[in-house]
Amino acid sequence: MAEIVVLLSLFSALQGTPDVEWATLPEALREAQTAQQPTLVYVHAAWCGPCRQLERETFTDARVQERLARFSKAELTFDDRDTKHRVGPYRLSEADWAKRLGAASTPTLVVLSPDGGVLGRHSGFLPPDGLLPILDAALAASAE
Numbered sequence: 039m040a041e042i043v044v045l046l047s048l049f050s051a052l053q054g055t056p057d058v059e060w061a062t063l064p065e066a067l068r069e070a071q072t073a074q075q076p077t078l079v080y081v082h083a084a085w086c087g088p089c090r091q092l093e094r095e096t097f098t099d100a101r102v103q104e105r106l107a108r109f110s111k112a113e114l115t116f117d118d119r120d121t122k123h124r125v126g127p128y129r130l131s132e133a134d135w136a137k138r139l140g141a142a143s144t145p146t147l148v149v150l151s152p153d154g155g156v157l158g159r160h161s162g163f164l165p166p167d168g169l170l171p172i173l174d175a176a177l178a179a180s181a182e
Contacts, residue, residue: 058097063123066112070152076176077110077150081141083117088163089145099166105173116144149176
Protein backbone atom coordinates (compact mmCIF):
# COMPACT_ATOMS: atom_id res chain seq x y z
CA MET A 39 0.00 0.00 0.00
CA ALA A 40 2.83 2.41 0.84
CA GLU A 41 4.30 1.74 -2.62
CA ILE A 42 1.06 2.88 -4.27
CA VAL A 43 1.05 6.11 -2.24
CA VAL A 44 4.65 6.80 -3.25
CA LEU A 45 3.83 6.13 -6.92
CA LEU A 46 0.78 8.40 -6.80
CA SER A 47 2.83 11.17 -5.17
CA LEU A 48 5.49 10.78 -7.84
CA PHE A 49 2.86 10.86 -10.59
CA SER A 50 1.33 14.04 -9.12
CA ALA A 51 4.71 15.71 -8.96
CA LEU A 52 5.47 14.76 -12.56
CA GLN A 53 2.09 15.99 -13.78
CA GLY A 54 2.92 19.48 -12.54
CA THR A 55 6.26 19.56 -14.36
CA PRO A 56 5.98 21.31 -17.71
CA ASP A 57 8.00 19.88 -20.55
CA VAL A 58 10.05 22.03 -22.87
CA GLU A 59 8.56 22.05 -26.35
CA TRP A 60 11.44 21.48 -28.73
CA ALA A 61 11.14 22.21 -32.44
CA THR A 62 13.30 21.18 -35.37
CA LEU A 63 16.21 23.47 -36.15
CA PRO A 64 14.56 25.07 -39.22
CA GLU A 65 11.29 25.69 -37.32
CA ALA A 66 13.10 27.25 -34.35
CA LEU A 67 15.25 29.49 -36.56
CA ARG A 68 12.17 30.75 -38.45
CA GLU A 69 10.42 31.47 -35.14
CA ALA A 70 13.52 33.26 -33.81
CA GLN A 71 13.71 35.55 -36.83
CA THR A 72 10.00 36.35 -36.73
CA ALA A 73 9.94 37.00 -32.97
CA GLN A 74 13.45 38.52 -32.87
CA GLN A 75 14.46 36.22 -30.02
CA PRO A 76 17.44 33.95 -29.41
CA THR A 77 17.39 30.21 -30.03
CA LEU A 78 18.56 27.54 -27.61
CA VAL A 79 19.73 24.40 -29.41
CA TYR A 80 19.88 21.30 -27.21
CA VAL A 81 22.16 18.58 -28.57
CA HIS A 82 21.53 15.26 -26.85
CA ALA A 83 21.62 11.48 -27.30
CA ALA A 84 19.42 8.66 -26.03
CA TRP A 85 22.39 7.03 -24.28
CA CYS A 86 23.51 10.26 -22.53
CA GLY A 87 23.08 10.18 -18.73
CA PRO A 88 23.94 13.87 -18.20
CA CYS A 89 21.28 14.72 -20.84
CA ARG A 90 18.61 12.98 -18.75
CA GLN A 91 19.90 14.83 -15.66
CA LEU A 92 19.64 18.16 -17.52
CA GLU A 93 16.08 17.31 -18.57
CA ARG A 94 15.09 16.21 -15.05
CA GLU A 95 16.82 18.84 -12.93
CA THR A 96 17.45 21.92 -15.07
CA PHE A 97 14.80 22.19 -17.78
CA THR A 98 12.04 21.59 -15.19
CA ASP A 99 13.17 24.42 -12.89
CA ALA A 100 10.54 27.20 -12.81
CA ARG A 101 13.13 29.96 -13.30
CA VAL A 102 14.63 28.18 -16.31
CA GLN A 103 11.13 27.60 -17.72
CA GLU A 104 10.37 31.33 -17.40
CA ARG A 105 13.54 32.28 -19.34
CA LEU A 106 13.05 29.56 -21.96
CA ALA A 107 9.61 30.97 -22.76
CA ARG A 108 11.47 33.86 -24.41
CA PHE A 109 13.58 31.58 -26.63
CA SER A 110 12.99 29.55 -29.72
CA LYS A 111 14.04 26.03 -28.82
CA ALA A 112 15.47 23.34 -31.08
CA GLU A 113 16.80 19.91 -30.35
CA LEU A 114 19.29 17.84 -32.30
CA THR A 115 20.16 14.21 -31.75
CA PHE A 116 23.94 13.95 -31.62
CA ASP A 117 24.22 10.69 -33.53
CA ASP A 118 21.18 10.90 -35.86
CA ARG A 119 22.53 10.65 -39.41
CA ASP A 120 19.12 9.85 -40.95
CA THR A 121 16.96 12.87 -40.12
CA LYS A 122 17.87 15.76 -42.39
CA HIS A 123 16.99 19.46 -42.07
CA ARG A 124 17.33 22.25 -44.60
CA VAL A 125 18.49 25.64 -43.38
CA GLY A 126 19.33 28.04 -46.17
CA PRO A 127 21.31 26.21 -48.86
CA TYR A 128 22.37 23.38 -46.51
CA ARG A 129 20.53 20.09 -46.05
CA LEU A 130 22.35 18.21 -43.29
CA SER A 131 21.64 15.41 -40.86
CA GLU A 132 21.01 16.25 -37.21
CA ALA A 133 24.47 14.86 -36.40
CA ASP A 134 26.05 17.11 -39.03
CA TRP A 135 24.13 20.17 -37.78
CA ALA A 136 25.31 19.38 -34.24
CA LYS A 137 28.90 19.16 -35.47
CA ARG A 138 28.52 22.37 -37.50
CA LEU A 139 27.30 24.15 -34.35
CA GLY A 140 30.39 22.95 -32.46
CA ALA A 141 28.88 20.12 -30.41
CA ALA A 142 31.68 17.62 -29.80
CA SER A 143 29.90 15.83 -26.93
CA THR A 144 26.54 15.59 -25.19
CA PRO A 145 24.81 17.40 -23.78
CA THR A 146 25.72 20.58 -25.57
CA LEU A 147 23.69 23.78 -25.44
CA VAL A 148 24.22 26.29 -28.22
CA VAL A 149 22.71 29.77 -28.02
CA LEU A 150 22.04 31.50 -31.33
CA SER A 151 21.16 35.12 -32.01
CA PRO A 152 17.90 35.89 -33.84
CA ASP A 153 19.84 35.91 -37.11
CA GLY A 154 21.41 32.50 -36.39
CA GLY A 155 24.88 33.55 -35.26
CA VAL A 156 26.44 31.61 -32.39
CA LEU A 157 26.35 33.62 -29.15
CA GLY A 158 27.69 30.86 -26.91
CA ARG A 159 28.07 27.17 -26.30
CA HIS A 160 28.36 24.91 -23.27
CA SER A 161 29.01 21.17 -23.11
CA GLY A 162 28.13 19.07 -20.09
CA PHE A 163 25.50 19.17 -17.39
CA LEU A 164 24.48 22.53 -15.95
CA PRO A 165 22.31 22.98 -12.87
CA PRO A 166 19.65 25.71 -13.07
CA ASP A 167 21.93 28.26 -11.40
CA GLY A 168 24.56 27.56 -14.08
CA LEU A 169 22.18 27.87 -17.02
CA LEU A 170 20.33 31.01 -15.89
CA PRO A 171 23.25 33.44 -16.42
CA ILE A 172 23.78 32.03 -19.93
CA LEU A 173 20.11 32.48 -20.80
CA ASP A 174 20.05 35.99 -19.30
CA ALA A 175 23.16 37.02 -21.26
CA ALA A 176 21.61 35.72 -24.50
CA LEU A 177 18.39 37.63 -23.84
CA ALA A 178 20.35 40.82 -23.11
CA ALA A 179 22.51 40.41 -26.24
CA SER A 180 19.40 39.84 -28.38
CA ALA A 181 17.69 42.91 -26.97
CA GLU A 182 20.55 45.20 -28.07
